Amino acid sequence: MKLKQKLAILADAAKYDASCASSGTVKRDSSNGSGVGSTSGGMGICHSYAPDGRCISLLKVLLTNFCIYDCSYCINRASSPIERARFSAEEVVNLTLDFYKRNYIEGLFLSSGIIQSSDYTMEQLVRVAKTLRVKHDFRGYIHLKTIPDASPELLRAAGIYADRLSINIELPSKRALQELAPEKNPKTIHQSMGTLQDHINEAKEHKADKEIGSRRKKKAKFDYSPAGQSTQLIVGADPSTDAKILTLSHGLYQRYKMRRVYYSAFSPIPHSDQQLPSMPPPLMREHRLYQADWLLRFYGFNVNEITPIGNSTSADANQPNTNQPEAHQMLDLDIDPKLAWAIRNRDLFPVNINTASKEMILRIPGVGVRGCEKIIQARQFRRLRIGDLSRCGLSAKKVGPFIETADYNPHNKLLTAADLKAHFMQPKQAQQLSLF
Incomplete structure (x- = not known):
């Protein structure tokens, strides 16, 4: 298969992943004449537009859309009758460098289906990032989607070369994940998130110790995932309420210092499982969840204030009152959640x-x-x-x-x-x- 054909397939397959922001990392550039790329914008960085109007500044692709998992909501699931393709690690490296030098992108967003095993797939993702950083001295932005079941050693290596790491939790409830993605283990996902956060905290403490010390040591070439970690939730694929989704998000922010939780409205896919809804949720629901998420993070609101459950008797203000009717645990689609609270x-x-x-x-x-x-x-x-x-x-x-x-x-x-x-x-x- 020609490289251009692979790119068409694997770039299209990556469009369902919303979590590809490129903010929050350390500044690196090649203005001193060494290295390739920059994370600080300016000269050499521009944006291109996809045919559907999306502004893209990252090369956003999958390493492969082959997958041994059969998640019902995923277009790339094992049983899906779609055209398959696979990049080699070297092809992704060359594409990233070529696109950057042509001013099309400012970095790389790389995810993948699971092939052979979690460790094998994660090893290939790390290989791309390591080759860009070490061999080509690439200083642009790199975001890697990490595989929850991968070994701790591979997860640690990923953060050395990537600006941001993310593990998609996908569905808000354990029951929905067990029914629609039986190969995925919610406990393993949370354990991997905790492992990543431990490494991030360790790197921050080490950096602080070096700055406080009397003798200034040479700064490490790369910090550990300086832009933190993020995750994504699919909205509308299961009957979870907005209160449940926001409660989960609040817990992720508190436990793992998550940089962002992204919300992606479920989009029906061809040959989908009968358990999935035939119609997508209103896109306004996704928008309201982002607004509510902002209130949680920056405005001091708690979940029970944002979801319209009034005078909740729940002991924890960030736990939904399950005694309330389900409709009362949904955000008002007509007005924004802050106005609704007022x-x-x-x-x-x-x-x-x-x-x-x-x-x-x-x-x-x-x-x-x-x-x-x-x-x-x-x-x-x-x-x-x-x-x-x-x-x-x-x-x-x-x-x-x-x-x-x-x-x-x-x-x-x-x-x-x-x-x-x-x-x-x-x-x-x-x-x-x-x-x-």
């Missing part, structure tokens, strides 16, 4: 932005992290008025129903919860089609 807790508003705490200002719909910082900085010098909102980068129309300033108080025209929802809902538009 409407359900109307009694907490309006918030006086001249006296409120940072935590409360962050909970005002329409106020982001930067907007909150600007409010706190500006109110040190004067009492803020409604006209000052635009200077803080805020929209008075969006935040008006929820705030109080020196010259503005919405008490006399306080909107009810139903009125607020109608006020902020966008008019119905044609639904976006799935890219796949």
